[in-house]
Amino acid sequence: MSFGSIFGAWVTVFLTLAILSYLYKDNPFYKVAEHIYVGVSAAYWGTIAFWNQVWPNLFGRLWPHVNDPSTLSKFNQFWYKIYNGLHWFSHNVFPENGIPGNQQQNLWYIIAFFFGLFMLARLIPKISWLGRWSLAYVVGMAAGLRIYGFMSSNVIAQIHGSILPLWIINEKGAILYGQMINNLVLIVGTVTGLFYFFFSVEHKGILGKISRVGIYFLMISFGASFGFAVMGRISLLIGRFNKLIEYSHKQYGYATLILLVVMVLTLLILNFKKTEEVTE
Amino acid sequence: MSKFLENLGSIDRRYIFLIIAIVVFLPLIFPLGLPVEPTNLTIDSFNAIDKIPKDEKVLVSFDYGPSTKPEIHPMAIAVLRHLFTKGNRVIITCLWPDGLFMARQALQQVAVEEFDLTYGVDYVNLGYRPGNEAVIKGITRSFPANFAVDSRAIKIKNIPLMNGVQSLKNIGFIFSLSAGYPGSKEWVQYASDPLGIKTSTGVTSIQVNEILPFVKSGQLQGIIAGMPGAAEYEQLLVNNDIHPVIGKAGKSMDAQSIAHLVIVLFIVIGNISYFAKRKKEKKY
């Protein structure tokens, strides 16, 4: 077992127990774990965003790797001179002669580059209004992008799914009452549920009663989702506990047991100290 | 007594946390061995696999990752045990990138350690290919075009097991271990439906009701549903003398059942105390 894995097991166990200690109450262990988590994850996603988005999809499209820059067109020779500046800035991130990968050059991405830079203009109060342009792009894109998807899958597909026959006979001529009742439940539930979402009429009289039935269907749906969640969540907790049990073995230096005892003792002492302060 | 009942309603939630932790943790260390009664769904899945003729090759697809490992991995182990005991040869594919690691672990445990089988003859791991349902569509036409080499970079034409396996049409049965997209649904839509190959699946509890209609309509031969389903399958292996002991899911079932029971008990106690309080309020 290498030092890396044993040390890793201890870190894993410490962080796991520290987060779990929150169930008792807010305490120094949780605070440490929470702050580490926030700091590490912010940098983690920043790193991932750079290497998976900006690097291949922006820089890779603006300056894809070329074997010999001198064979390029006049414009591109000048264009790659700009890249040389970036290369000078960091050899790790910007290797010589462009970004490796198999992207085609696509200079339209200069616009995306500028929108990105406009976002950073927020740091300079005088031109911070440029950031609004980037915000406008994002919002406009979101609105245009989502309308179709939601209209199609949330509205039209659901209407389509609700159009069901209430009179069903199979090939042998038998009437399928069971399936008919099921369909009726589906249709009534959907339509009355929709009534609940009527805003411009008062929910009184018959309308009120219909929307009431709709609420009952909504409640069944909430209850069912809740019941489902319970099952999946418990299975995950079992998985987590199994990991802790694994790390309590000798080959990991009894990490779980030792850290558990240390943390419980510390929490007890802290608790004791606090009650002392209060009584004094 | 009524005072006690009322106070129960305002119980500190940390006691609930503690009880949940205990009822999940203790059965993992000290198993109770509560009986697991296989349900129809799981029995159907078991029979479907049991009925596969001995000389048919079976494709098992690992379409899950570490996050759902507690639920799906025990199914993988149980199904592989069942297939190898029957003498079926197994071809493995992965539609999820981390599925490859899951497949390696499962094969190491079952094929290598328990059954001591020969790689490339009794089983082969073709590994992961990106493309989701496009991979399934691809292998309905040709394996070599989509899997030129297996997960060990051996050319597929040099693998004895793949002799005569041109496309999915030469496969007798498909089993998808699925935690979402791509998974069982895609196997039904792009392989089982068009080619008419018998297909069965094991899925996470969250997915069950989404996949269930395919079982009802006969498009799927069976479904193993979440960790409880895996436990039932393990029990069926024991009942049929295929494997002597239950596996990880069965051992976790004590914890799962008791946790559910305790949560329901909490709800019942909460309601009793709620009624006690309301009764008192009415009196005054």
Added chain:
Amino acid sequence: MKNRGIWLKIFLLFILIFNFAIGGEININVEVDKSDAEGQLVNMLITGIDNTTNFKVFKKLGDESQWIELKSINKLSSKIYIKNDILTSLKVVTYDDNEKIIEEAISELFTTKAKWFNTSRLARFIFLLVTSFLILFYIEKAKKKKEIYLRPIAGLKAFEEAVGRATEMGKSVLFVPGIMDLDQVETISGIIILGYVSKMTARYETDLNVPVARSIVMEAGREIVRESYMSEGRPDQFNSDMVHYLTDDQFAYAAGVNGIMLREKPAAVFMQGKFYAESLILAETGNSIGAIQIAGTGSQAQLPFFITACDYTLIGEEFFAASAYLSQDPKLLGSIKGQDMVKAAIMIIIVVGVVFESFGAEFFKKLIEIG
């Protein structure tokens, strides 16, 4: 039956209107019909053979020499995907039992061109036009000072009460705009609601704390909160760090917000936006510190948790309608009325559809399927 003929004619008419590509004449045995909606989808017809046996279909791109096997079929027509603007030909082969070729036929080279309208999405296009029309129509109507009634929503009435309570207790207001970026409409809605909440906190001079999980949301949030404090005449109260970034990570963000709740003990917690599994952690922690919690989301799977752990929850469409309620701007109110009319239309379509379906007339359902 008569009905169906009429609908079919109307449908064909639409196809003719929107079909800009001109079909060419192809081969003796394999014909390609390009009159389908998207350019890259053609209909292949096999003629000259009466009995349907098993065919294998191959495709070849103009400048390549190899035939690529596409699929096996056992009928005389099949839909084939090809690439636009590339010369392509198709080949059909029949085999005997020993896989020996009996007959084969090759189509002429042909190309397809991309269309300017996707006819297979016609129904959706019409639906979108009708929806837009209804919404715009009621906006115009509302502008002409026609009173519009909206039924009360308890959760929205509680907004002011929650902020008021925080003021009385001398505690802060916490606003969580979900964990997703501004490319989700739920987040945009959440940010708009933040505008109204920040107006209230400006008026009451109550502290506002808005931790966010995305940097773009932070910028949009700052814009809207600054504007609110300006319009309420309290620019001095505004501080850009009211809206601050924690981390992009789902559970790290939940851990951070938990920390804020436990240590600052806000008296009112607003959770308005798109949420995933962390919703329950946030709502339960908020509940444990005794804050008034008002949630609102379009994330269907999280609604049950908010309903069980929060004081008020704006369910689905209520959440998107909140800005109209809070602003009382006639234009927004009018658009809500328009949405109601769309809902009425949907109910009518469902009911009519069920009637047709029950009498075995399937064309109505098919009509929606086209889109």
Added chain:
Amino acid sequence: MFLKRYIPLAIVFVVGVTMLASWFIPHSPFDAFEIHATQWFDIIASFAMILGALNLLKIQSSKLIHRKRDWQYSLAAILGFFLTLTFGFILKGGHFLVLKDVGNNPTAVVNELSQELQIDNKIANNIYAIPETGDGIKIKKQYYTQNKAIEFKNRLETAGAVVEVKEVVWGGHLQQNNTYFAWIFKNVFTPLSATMFALLAFFVASASYRAFKVRNLEATILLVAGIIIMIGRVPLGVFITNWIPRTSFFSFLRLEILQEWIYQYPNAAGARAIMIGIGLGIVGTSLRVILGIEKSFLGEK
């Protein structure tokens, strides 16, 4: 005024309408619009992350400098941030060896290798075949530090092999084993996420204890549906209603069958109504945004 107010509104309108139109126009340039537009968004979001990171550092360091309450913990956040950033851009790890030639004594090389990592017959055969094929072999094991790799290289070289030390490329270090970034992922990031996720099991219990009360008809329906699903899905549920024969008329009362019915019909109906509502809400909001009726997010009422 013009640049600050009208241009943003015009951008929203033009981008929104073009995006929407691209769904209905399969012709270029519209057909590729969606892919590029969302990638542009990802790029803008990545740039914006710099703002977020600076804001996080500003708030945490001001706590530290002014010694506000709990300032010690801010140190943990700042250190964690910079450590991860270092592993992402400066320190990489992931050194590995490439076996170029095995020399005169291949068995000694294989022996030396097998002390460091597991070698099966196939790998061994490939190693023996190096002199014939001339292809080098990448040795699977990776090292955090170059020294460790060189140390092993020296051992192999004394056995007569020709070895080259290499490291994973930048950009590839995110997914490889034994890079520092991967260590952070496996030992810090994964357990923290998984444990936060596991907390849900506790909260789901306390939430159901508090909220599942027979307060009124609505609450009762929620409770009953929830409990039937919860019990009907575990072995316990089957056990409870096992006395109802599976083939009788009343078999639908068996919990496992009842829970399935509830899920497929009444639940699906309720969920469908909510879905349509959400769909209309999003369509309505998006239209208001594109048409400039709702523009407060641009800092303007």
